[in-house]
Amino acid sequence: MIAVESQSLDEAQLVVVGALLEEILQGRVRDETRKTIKRVMPNPLDLPTPFDYIVSYCEGSRQNGRELAHSLQIELADILDHMEPK
Numbered sequence: 001m002i003a004v005e006s007q008s009l010d011e012a013q014l015v016v017v018g019a020l021l022e023e024i025l026q027g028r029v030r031d032e033t034r035k036t037i038k039r040v041m042p043n044p045l046d047l048p049t050p051f052d053y054i055v056s057y058c059e060g061s062r063q064n065g066r067e068l069a070h071s072l073q074i075e076l077a078d079i080l081d082h083m084e085p086k
Contacts, residue, residue: 009051016040017051020058024072028065034058050079 009017016036023029037055041047044055057075061068 009047012040013047013051017055020054021076023065024069024076027069027073029058029068029072030065050083053079 016033019033020029020037023033037044037058041055044052044059046052047055054072054075057072058068061071063071
């Protein structure tokens with residue numbers, strides 16, 4: 001099971017992760033968002049789980065924005081399937 005860590009995101013990280021999640025759901029991650037992620041979250045492994053995984057996946061991907069969004073939709077579905085209920 002995956003549990004969301006209690007560590008929280010700072011305001012800038014929260015805005016960027018929110019934008020990323022919105023774009024994933026809309027079906028296209030913009031290049032602008034990818035650049036902002038690198039600037040605001042230079043070390044995604046310092047983020048709480050599962051955000052560390054989602055941001056790392058995004059940063060490590062060479063897929064175009066639509067392919068990346070589709071891949072991350074699948075990853076998010078898997079994360080949600082394995083999360084422990086609160």
